Structure formats: structure tokens, C-alpha cells
Amino acid sequence: MDLMEMNLTHETNQFIVIQLGEEQYGIDIKYIDNIVRMQHITRVPKIPEYLKGVINLRGEVIPVMSIRLKMGLPVDEINKNTRIIILKLDTHGSIGIIVDQVKEVVTLEVNNIEKVSYDGKDERINYISGIGKCEGGLISLLDFAAVLAE
């Protein structure tokens, strides 16, 4: 058990690579509960714009947010590649995020992950915990504590 945890946290991490606009982002698979196709989202009035509403996931009501709006990108264009990734976090419960496309799963060695220096100028950099290097190029690793903060 301990060995496995060590593997996950210190040697290799698996990430799901998603497309948002032109860029690729990575989400640590330990946060991911489910990936579902885009479906009807019930609007909830009087909530921030980046929260699109709620969906029904097998009998549970789950809030969905537009990560594009949260990160200051243009509004989502919904097409057949659009997916909702359901994240399960201790602090926020389950929450869905809308992504343009889910591409692949990559395994990153710890020494292939570079910490980013925080400069605060670009809003997007605030949501990123590191940069991963792999064959497909560079992927930005999302920092959910920041993405989900209000």
C-alpha cells in the first residue's frame, strides 16, 4: 500500500490530457471520477457566470462549471467532442468541468514535471501547478485548488 502511494506521489503521475482552445492541459487522474458526454445542463439563477448549472449523474445532482469562462477564455463551443469531466474533491465534493476534448492519458515522471514560477501577470498561470513534458509536447497541469476557488 505504502509502496503504491509512493509510486503515485513521488515517481510517476498519470494525467488525462484535455484540450481547451489551443492549449493542452493535464488533470491528475486521482481527481477524476468520471467523463461524460455533454448533456442538458439545468441553469441555476443568481450564480457566477462560470457556473453553468447542474446535471444529473446517475441520480446525483452535480454542479458544472465552464473552465473556459473561469480562466478567462472565450465561451465554450459545444460540439461532438465536448465532454464533462466529473472531479471528486474532498473540499468541494463532486463537480463537473466542461472541456473541448479529452485526448489521452499520459504518464509523467516526476523529473519531467517542472514547477512554474508565479508571476501573476497572466491570469491563466494562476491556475497551473506545473508544466509536464511528454512526447506530445508540453502540457499545463491544472491546479484545482485555484481553479475551484471562488
Next chain:
Amino acid sequence: MDVSQYLEIFLDETKEHLQSLNTQILNLEHSPEDADTINEIFRAAHSLKGMAGTMGYKRMQALTHEMESVFTDVRNGTLKVKSNMIDAIFQSIDALEEYLTNIQANADEGNNDNEHIIKQLQDILAGGGEEEAPPKKEKGATKEKAVSMERKEKWLEIPMGESESNVLAVAKKQGKNVYGITVRIQESCLLKAARAFLVFKAIEDLGDIIVSEPTTQDIEDEKFNLDFSLIIITEYPLAKVIEAAESVSEIESVVGGDLEIDTSGVEAEEEHELVPLGNAVAVDNTAAGGGGPQPEKKVSKPVVNRTVRVDIEKLDVLMNLVSELIIAKNSLVSATSTEEGNDRSSGVNEQIEYLESVTTNLHESVMKVRMVPIESVVNKFPRMIRDLSKKLNKKMELYMSGEETELDRTVVDEIGDPLMHLLRNAADHGLESTAERIRIGKPESGSIFLDAYQEGNNVIIEVRDDGAGVDVDAVKRKAVEKGIISFEQGENMTEKDIVDLLFHAGFSTAAVVSDVSGRGVGLDVVKSKIEALSGEVEVKSTRGEGSVWTVRLPLTLAIIQALMVTVGGEKYAISLGSIQTIEDISNADIKFVQASEVINLRGTVIPIIRMSEILDIESKKSPDEDMVVVIVKKGDKMAGLIVDELMGQQEIVIKSLGKYISKCKFISGATILGDGEVALILDANVLI
């Protein structure tokens, strides 16, 4: 031994015992001689001591030991119940509760030895001993011996019910021997229950055990000290019985003797009595053949509670499954309703209706399982009022009714604090001082009432007092002083509105802040707590006659009947409980009063709320069409909600919107419709 797995049970049972102690000691204060009460207290103290000992909580054990000792003497009649003793016992209970809180928080009882309480109890014990000492000294040369003798012959003190004495009397008539014996097990014995069991078995070979003290159940559970007493019917002489009992190892002593029985009572009925008794004994014997000290269960107290302790989480799972079943059923209903006109649909519809009634019943049963009487919360209040009465130096009595009223477990767990606040408030602010009451000719002792009852889908809990009522002027003055309202506002407010200001945050009218009813953080906390439970609280007050605080709580939290409506193409649910009527009105009916829209409905002016505006959505109806208005009610306030269309009534399962979406006040949750879509639930109470 690892006892951590028993911690939950220990906590639960200890709480129950402490509660029972609280109640019984209050009883004792009123009727200090009542033997049942004293026995009950003794048992509770004894069990507590045993449990604390088993779990290794030494301080708790020490304290309960002293309590038990006091009540041993009370039970034996060597110590009289006095008020200082009651106070000391109450202090001990508080101390025990403190231990319990510590244990609950960090599995450790803490370091407080509570020496002064133990000292107090010991003083009481000693005091009682001295008073009773002289007669004893005359009797026996050494007190020690007298006590130990007394202890040995405990069978003489076995309490006997009418049926038992009858059985014994009849047996005696038949020429059988009736003996009482007391068996004492060696102190070093580890398996007391097992030894006792062997003694029972040995004696059962010779005759029948009619009464045992403590009960067999207690003995099996090792809830006894070192000795137990039996009354037996046998054909053999006493010596043989004692020999049989002594043959078991680790037995220190066995003493016994003939039991004197008054047989005159049964003589007349002898003929009739004989036959049934024979049967009874025969039955007993067959039961005994099965093994173990079972037969005397028949004569011991019947088991009252046939219950199972179930983890609330398991019930939540069950409840969720029922919810999903209802959602699935709703899907079926909506799936078939779209295929209407089909020949087969009538048969399907019948089955679906059947399914519907089964799921509704299932839901009700599961809800009932989660229901607990509010008794567990309210029965700590008499004690609290007693303490308050002393602290505030006001005479008061608490009268409670409807303790058996049931509420969902989650609600019951939460409702204790708000009710306590209301009671404290009534005691501190509501009731006048005793001197004042005498002066204005009211009964010297103030009365506080707590009444609970069910009304439709709600449970109402009322806290009433016969005190001074709310001083409207004082409240108004204070509110202006604190800047909650302006002076002009105050002038225009109705009396009721002013009384409602009491629930405003940071409000306290008591001239002196007392540690009883806090610093004005009370009532607004009460209100928000009750509202968090989807309940409401209201106050009505009559100057000079008292106040009534009414707490209204929903019976169930998870599944409700709702009216489905559409606004701008979106579906919303409104709880049926808050809906008064549904009206069709034309544009011309809408009037303006102080720049807000109202309608006049059969003589009542009701403000209207356009839901499309509240929900930030375009209404799909053209402005000159007639409007559908849902009239909702909260207490005696009403409002009309304008919606686009009505969809019909439906049973809905309330789901939370999750932690992440919590800003929207008038949405109380969401539900999943038959087609899998999510609809939001409008909280009419917030909109009004």
C-alpha cells in the same frame, strides 16, 4: 483487551443511563420515598460503574462508585434523601457528562478527578451512617459483622411480585420446600457469569428457581457484584441444595433458609390454582431441559424494547435507494404517458399504479424507521429548568406534553439547542421575578409549557410562558437605539413586526446580560438554525399574559409532494405544503401599492412576484395573456408567484445542489424528473 470497538455503544448507553438518572432524580426530589425510582437510580449508577470500569475509565468509575454507594444505603433505608444529596448527585451527573464529552472528543476521560464531588458524596454517606449508627451499635458488638451478615443473607430482601408469591404459596401447600439462598462468589473469580450459570444448573437439577436477584439477564451479562440470591422450590432438603451450589468451584459461600410464606391467601382458590401451576412447571422444565438458566425469565420483568441499533448511515443508504427507486418509477410514469393511446397501456398503467403505491409505502416505512420521538431531546429540560429556577431565584415549573411526537433523526439531533434557547429565554426574560408575580397577583410559581404535536406535514413545538409578554415599546426603543430601525420606521411598524425584531442579529432586551440567556446572540441563532432545518419560528405575545414561541418543522426532509411549474421554458418545483391556492388573473387585476404590484384576492391584498424576473429569464407568455398565479403562504403572510404554466403534482426527491453552489437563497435544492432532467426547487418561504 481492545475496547475501542465498543466505544460507540458505550457512549450511547452511557448517555441513556445519564438521561435516565437525570429524570429519575428529578422524580426522587418530588417523591423521596419511591422505591421504584430508587431502584432505577441504583441500577443506572451500577451499570455506569460497570461500563466505565470495563472501558478502563478509572475516574468515571470512581465517581459512579460513590454514587452507587450512596444509593445502596438509600435503598437499604439507612440513608434518607435530602436536598443536599440531590444537589451532589446532580453535580456528579454533570461531571459524568463532562467525562463523556471528553471521551467522545478524544477517547480520553480527561484529568479532572472531581475530588470535591466524591468528598461530598462520601460526607453524605458518612453523615447517613452516623445517624443510623446508634441502633446498630446496640444490636451488634461489631458493626462490621452486622453488615457482612446482612450482606450474606440477601435473599431475605428479594422483592417479590404477586404472581411469584402465589406460585410459592401453592408450592408450599403441595408440601414442597421453599428456600431462599444467597451465593457469594470469590472475589478473585474472573468468569462470574459462568460460575453463576453453573450454580443455576446445579440447583435446577434439584428444583425450580422462581426468583433471582439480580435477574438472570443481568447475571448472564455479569451485571452483578459478587453475590446473587435465589428463591427455589424443591423436594430436597436445604442442605442438599447448598451442597449442590457449593460443589461449583470458586464459590465463597452459600447461605440459605426456609422462606416464610403466607399461604392463607390461596386456600380458597387452591383447587383452581393447582392445575395451571402444574402446567406452568411442566413448561418450565422443558424449557430448562434446553439448558441454561432460562425458565425464571417468565417471572422476571418482560423485555420492553425489542429494538435493534442501526447506524444512521445505513439508513441513509436505504433512504437513498428508495429515492432512486422513486426516480426510476417517475421515469416509468413519464415514459408510458408519452405512449398513450396504445392498446397495451392500460395494463401497464395498472402495474405502474401498483408500483407507485408500493414505492410510496416503502418510502413511508423507511421514513418511519428514521423517526425518533423528541423525548430524547426534551427530557433533559426539566433538569435544566430546575437549575435555572435556583440560579435565577425564580419559582417556575415546566410542563411538557407530546414528548412522543416523532421527527426525523437528523432534525431531532439539531433541535435541542434552539429549544433550549427558547426555554432559557422564557425563564430569564419571559417570567417575572417571584416578588413581581406576587405583587401583580399571579401564581407565585411561573409556568413554562412545552407542547409538541403533529399538524399535517409539520411538527409544531410550542414554548409558552405565563410571564410578562414582550414589552413592545422596550423592543422598539432598543431597536432604534441599536440602529436596526429608524425612529420613523418604528412609528409605522405593527406590533407584530416589532416583536419579530427580536430575531434580528445582535438584539437583547434584558437590561442586564445574564449568563443564562446570553448576549442577544440567542434568538437569531435559533431562527437560522431552525431555518436550516427547513423550519420556521414565530412568536406571539400578549402583554402581561405571556408569549408563545412556535417552531414549525417539516416531518420529512428527503421526499415531498410538489407542484411542477414552468417559467420561461424551465421547470421548477414548489413544495405543495406552502401552496394555498392557484388563481388565474388578468393583467387588469394587478394594482400598484407603494410601487409594488399586488392583487386583491377575495378581499385580501396579496403582493405578487413575477418569477421570470426573479429567475432572470424571459417569460414565454405574451404580456397581455391571463396569468397563472400560485398563492403561497408562510404563517399568515402570503404572496402570489406568477409562473408561465402548471405541469401538475409530483412526488419529488430533494437533492442538494452541492457545496459549490450555495449562494442562491430561494433555491432550496434540486430534484431529478422522470426524463432524467434536473429541476430546481423554489423555496417559497424565502420569496415571501
